[in-house]
Amino acid sequence: MSVTTLPSRGVALRQPGWIARLFDYKPFLIVMCLAPAIGLLTVFLTYPLGLGVWLAFTDTTIGQRGIFIGLENFQYLWTDPLWWGAVFYSVFYTAIATFGKFALGFWLALLLNNHFPLKSLLRAIVLLPWIVPTVLSALAFWWIYDPQFSIISYLLVDVLHIRSTNIDFLGTPWPARFSLIAANIWRGIPFVAISLLAGLQTISPSLYEAAMLDGATAWQRFRYITLPMMMPILAIVMTFSIIFTFTDFQLVYAITRGGPVNSTHLLATLAFQRGIAGGELGEGAAIAVSMIPFLVFATLFSYFGLARRKWQQGEAND
Amino acid sequence: MTDAAAQQSTNAASATPDTMAWDSRARRVMMIYLPLACFVLILLFPFYWMAITSFKPNAELLNYKQHNPFWISSPTLAHIKHLLFDTAYPTWLKTTMFVAIGSTFLSLFASTLAAYAIERLRFRGSPYVGLGIYLAYLVPPSILFIPLATVIVQFGLFDSPMALILVYPTFLVPFCTWLLIGYFKSIPYELEECALVDGATRLQILRRITLPLAVPGLISAGIFSFTLSWNEFIYALAFIQSGANKTVPVAILTELVTGDVYQWGALMAGSLLGSLPVALFYSLFVDYYVSSLTGAVKE
Numbered sequence: 001m002s003v004t005t006l007p008s009r010g011v012a013l014r015q016p017g018w019i020a021r022l023f024d025y026k027p028f029l030i031v032m033c034l035a036p037a038i039g040l041l042t043v044f045l046t047y048p049l050g051l052g053v054w055l056a057f058t059d060t061t062i063g064q065r066g067i068f069i070g071l072e073n074f075q076y077l078w079t080d081p082l083w084w085g086a087v088f089y090s091v092f093y094t095a096i097a098t099f100g101k102f103a104l105g106f107w108l109a110l111l112l113n114n115h116f117p118l119k120s121l122l123r124a125i126v127l128l129p130w131i132v133p134t135v136l137s138a139l140a141f142w143w144i145y146d147p148q149f150s151i152i153s154y155l156l157v158d159v160l161h162i163r164s165t166n167i168d169f170l171g172t173p174w175p176a177r178f179s180l181i182a183a184n185i186w187r188g189i190p191f192v193a194i195s196l197l198a199g200l201q202t203i204s205p206s207l208y209e210a211a212m213l214d215g216a217t218a219w220q221r222f223r224y225i226t227l228p229m230m231m232p233i234l235a236i237v238m239t240f241s242i243i244f245t246f247t248d249f250q251l252v253y254a255i256t257r258g259g260p261v262n263s264t265h266l267l268a269t270l271a272f273q274r275g276i277a278g279g280e281l282g283e284g285a286a287i288a289v290s291m292i293p294f295l296v297f298a299t300l301f302s303y304f305g306l307a308r309r310k311w312q313q314g315e316a317n318d
Numbered sequence: 319m320t321d322a323a324a325q326q327s328t329n330a331a332s333a334t335p336d337t338m339a340w341d342s343r344a345r346r347v348m349m350i351y352l353p354l355a356c357f358v359l360i361l362l363f364p365f366y367w368m369a370i371t372s373f374k375p376n377a378e379l380l381n382y383k384q385h386n387p388f389w390i391s392s393p394t395l396a397h398i399k400h401l402l403f404d405t406a407y408p409t410w411l412k413t414t415m416f417v418a419i420g421s422t423f424l425s426l427f428a429s430t431l432a433a434y435a436i437e438r439l440r441f442r443g444s445p446y447v448g449l450g451i452y453l454a455y456l457v458p459p460s461i462l463f464i465p466l467a468t469v470i471v472q473f474g475l476f477d478s479p480m481a482l483i484l485v486y487p488t489f490l491v492p493f494c495t496w497l498l499i500g501y502f503k504s505i506p507y508e509l510e511e512c513a514l515v516d517g518a519t520r521l522q523i524l525r526r527i528t529l530p531l532a533v534p535g536l537i538s539a540g541i542f543s544f545t546l547s548w549n550e551f552i553y554a555l556a557f558i559q560s561g562a563n564k565t566v567p568v569a570i571l572t573e574l575v576t577g578d579v580y581q582w583g584a585l586m587a588g589s590l591l592g593s594l595p596v597a598l599f600y601s602l603f604v605d606y607y608v609s610s611l612t613g614a615v616k617e
Contacts, residue, residue, distance in 0.1 A: 020519045026439060029520055033435035034447065036428035037491050041454050044466065045488040049457060052465035060468075104357075111354045122358070124601065129361050131600050133549040135567035136589035140364040143371065143582055151367060154382050189361065247458035250551040254571055268460035268552075275464040276556050288461045299456055 105192025173263035455492035501535030
């Protein structure tokens, strides 16, 4: 097979031009290969990241260059109840949504790990919520949460007769907070399930057979084989999930825009409201920068998750 | 020998009731099929609701007393017609497609070369370059969009789809590079060595041997990039102002949501149509998709 893909002898013998010879000079080739990726990332990621930190210490507004004002933005945020509210809801949203996603996603992964007909079709279907653009499914949730025509209210009031009035999902703070979390969990389940399913499939069946022979119950097999074997991948997927849930923007912006009475602002939506919509670039940047300590913490968590994985595999394996 | 066999048989005997119970059909239905059915129902319901709303006439849409909300008695194409002919929806679709394809090709180009350099050319510090690119994936757009907006203005790209094409690779390149490094790893080194011995240049090796063998990886990286750029919201919201240059997710939210009475039919039709390209594209390559996802996670 490899023979057919190799260049024919005639091509190989032709004297390579000076450009080809230049590309054979390995350091040059390495630089050329890395240039596009590193260039893009430097100009549109590293530089803006630094610029963002700088902006956080200035009073820049849209259309006007700011001057350095030190920690004033952060001092202001410290006294701003809206910022504290956003910090609270970001942490709350991340904690509950991550817990929900992992509990349900792990369960779904265990279910999908069984043998049944149409397994691959089902796996494909299950991924749909993750594929479809978040804003578009968020709009569907917005309609599902409609105060008057919510299908959930209809089920509870007119079909099941559990309640007598419609639920005001998005009009009052706590129901709105939980409505958003439910939508976030719905969207997050597929990714968690498929990733964990991949992890489940790497566990050797002989471990389970051995445990069965020793008379281990299903719970014991889960507790002493599945869970420890899954720890490394759980740690990685959870880190990703925490980072992207904490910095979520689309879902909240599409469904509540931070309302009612600013009760559902995440740090990202607050930063957008102040920075882009309100024009206070410096203050918005400060809000965005205030997410960084949390993200660093989550990344360290990921690092130790990976370290633990190396330790589990043993040194010879790496 | 016989001792061990006897031991095994007693153990097997003691394990039998448990296995039997597990294999019994009723238990299987309760433990696997029923929860699975619930999951599928809940995960798919919003799409069903989206679809059914798109084809319902307004009279049925807001009247649950006389019409069963879960079904359509007289389906209509009015919402879709309104969307396609009375709004700029086709333009938004075109812009989104242009942006998604552009950023996908740019990211594939950059990340293929980067992954090749990191995994195949092996230089001092290549693992650190790899780690650096991987870490870039962990920098979320919500931190970057404010300073990026000023960078985009400086470049004179504000309100232009080109801005999105250039900015999306910041989250696509790390992901694709990571994925492609895994793919390049799976291609045997010996193939390249043989070609080197035969006198092929490095570029010939990349073009004629490594790339053709990495095609499945390129396809899955392409699908990921396409879906992620179709999905992207915050940059498109922050950098694009004029209606015609908006991408579908942003345009639906900012241009179609007007007034106090929401046009639910048109909104849901827009969401449905906006989801279809990604869903279709993805269903064509679903095997690559799932296997590369599981493969990437295994790495």
